[in-house]
Amino acid sequence: MASEPAATNDTEITASETLASIVDAYHRMDMELSRYLLFIVLPSALFFLGTVAVAVFVELPLSVRLPVPLLGGLVLVAAVAYPKLLVSQERVEMENQYHLMMTHMTVLSTTNIDRMEVFRKLAEEEEYGALATEVGRVVELVDTWNQSLDDACRRRARQIPSDPLADFFERLAYTVNAGQELSEFLLSEQQVMIQNYVTMYESTLDNLEVMKDLYMSMVLSMTFALVFAIVLPILTGTNPTMTVGAVIVLYAFIQIGFFLVIRTMSPYDPIWYYPDEIRPDGEWSMIASLAAGGLLSVVLIALVAGDLFRIGPGITDLLPVASLPRPIYMAIPVTPLAIPGVVFRIQEERIKARDDEFPSFIRALGASETAKQSTTTAVLKTLRKKDFGPLTGDVDDLFKRLNMRLEPDRAWEYFTANTRSYLIQKFSEMYLVGRQMGGEPKQLGELISENMNHVNQLRQQRQQATVTMIGLLYGITAASSFAFFIGFKIVDILAGMSLDLSTSSQFSAAQLIHTEVYDLPVIQFLLLGVVMINAVLSALIIRTVDGGHKANALLHFVMLTWIGCLVAVLTMSVVGGLLDV
Missing domain, CATH: 1.20.81 (Receptor-associated Protein)
Known part of the structure; x- marks a missing residue:
């Protein structure tokens, strides 16, 4: 019994610390607290109440009513939590650049310049972002307000959201006050700095592993929800286009949310350098690959449109076939985008x-x-x-x-x-x-x-995490497409069977099977849209975890699109062969 009050106290302490951190985040904003509450939080609360009213008073299917207030709640939570997220983003930005700035500071301290000149030069490095801003504030306290360097570092340490950087400023203040040389202190701090950076980097990769498992659970849950939205209207008679569309919107919101979270959590470790004035070797080949991929995609889009809408020469005019499965028509135009993807990857x-x-x-x-x-x-x-x-x-x-x-x-x-x-x-x-x-x-x-x-060495660990993520996303793409089009093909077959049942039964089969509510071409188009959305967001997630060039996402986008479309074609063909009797 004694452990229950202790657990309650721990929960209260955690809640109070969280509340205190949120309040502190509001005070750190550039905008005044009253203005933020009036112009951001209040409209978000009104929007949430409006979505609740729509869900309660407007006659809509249950599958549509539920996502509407969820959208309003998401907007409200985002408005309330944004200052906290802003502080967290600033902390992550500092910790991502921490090792580079420390190395730069150590290099400068070993030269023949004054220690304050070291801080001034670092403050001018805009590439360090929030870290350069913090160092600039230390310089301002010393140059403008005539404070000593140790007092300025100690004062800023209390305001910095990053614990490793705050600890560094505290140690630096103590060392400077004790009279130790800046270069001696920074050289002795190298191992501590490296260990802190390794710990932060590895913890970020561990967090990505947790997000990977959570992402898999949520996407598979939404896959089952979408299959139910396809199949159940044949028994209930509800409008399947509305239910499928609502679930697809929720599916897209969840994937976008995970992408944004993963982008925020991924360590900032860029690979590419983009010079301003100099054209590096191989620059024109990369530009040419982008142009070739884009131009060929436009040409293939025109040919596919010619096949589907009979408005000109089509893709089948170039192939020894009369027609192609509809999913293949979606995959063909994106294929040339693999050209720049391969070139940039090399x-x-x-x-x-x-x-x-x-x-x-x-x-x-x-x-x-x-x-x-x-x-x-x-x-x-x-x-x-x-x-x-x-x-x-x-x-x-x-x-x-x-x-x-x-x-x-x-x-x-x-x-x-x-x-x-x-x-x-x-x-x-x-x-x-x-x-x-x-x-x-x-x-x-x-x-x-x-x-x-x-x-x-840390990049090698990140590469291993990327390979795991690629395998997961490719597998989820195949499994999701398989589930989507099994449900679609079953409904398609039942719609054909109902015509025979209605002629041989004493009552119409429509009383049991509501096939008249289905617009199958529209449903298939929506499912192919899900395949495309999944390919886009999964490719962006892989690119974010990998940390490479944005064009790398093009290769994964093409491969994911083809996997989804080929699985759709094979699924409909196999299920049709088994059930169409």
Whole structure:
């Protein structure tokens, strides 16, 4: 009995902490609390009450009434929880960039610049987003309000939503106050920083595993609901188009919701680097693949329209068949989109291979520069003969540009642009800046190499999670399409059988089987729409979990569409052969 009050107290504490965090999130917003409640929360509450009134007073099927207030409730919950989500998004953004900023800060601290200059340079890095903003606030407290660096860090630590960053600012304030050098502190913090980043990254991947299981449960539940919405109206006489349409809308909302949650939870670890001024090698081939894929898709759409609507030459005029199953007509026009998907995927695999080789290159470059006490150009003359895999050609090009007396900044810009790697660009910039400001090459190379090796190891774990997600989504696509079109084909067969029953029975078969309420072509069109929606959102989920280029989603979209359509054709053919007697 004594454990029950303890459990109650724990629940009350958790509820109070959650409420306090929500209230704190409201106070962190840029908009005033009263304005947010008046212009956002109040209209959302009125919209929710309106949807409840529609569900209660308007004569609609039960399958339509239920989703309407759910939509209103979703809008209200989103309005109330948005400030909390905003703070969580800011926290995730900080933690995603935490390791890069810490490495950058450590590199700058080992040079010959003042410690406040380190903070000023980091505050100017817009790429760090919320982290740069926080560092800028520390600079503002020191420069504008004449506070000491330790007081400014301690003051901001109480306002930062990220616990690891708040702890770092607290430790930094204590260290600065004790008189320790900034470089010594940051070098000693490297292992702590790396461990914090690894923990955050792995916990995010674990959360994605939980979301994967929850996604599978919800999608399979909605699949069964859609099958029931197809089959049950034949017994109840309700309008199947309305019920199927309502369930499809709810199905789409659930998938969109999961996609947004997964996008929010996925670690920010971009692979591609997009230079502003330089056209990297292979740029035109990727642009040409996008143009070719889009143009061919438009042509195939016109040919499919010619077949379906008899408005011109059709796709069957090019094939030795008189007609094609309707699902195949939907899959054919999207097929050329696989062309840019394959091209971008090949480029991305090359980028990942360069990322694997870069730690060895930068460590060798730093160690050689320190040992020989010579310039980067002289060291690269030897290093370019070594095998760095896919990075070898880029290293050779870097040496040639430096040897032609091209400005080092410009030569490294071409190097990072042609590798197209986000991490190589960031770490190369750090190394170059550190060298120009007097940093020790060997120390810089080892520091950057160690950090990038940890990121590459985490990417391997992310790749394993992506492979699991791909298998899950492909399997769900096949299973869902199988279930959808089994229900559709059964209804189609029963509709044909009812004509024979009505002539041989003493009462009309329509009293038992309500086939007259079905518009089968419309139902089939709606189910194919579900297949397309599932293909789009599943491809986006895979791309989000993978973290690669957006064009990678095109290849998965084409494959998922074909899987759904082929399973639909095979299901209707097999079920028709078994039941159509």
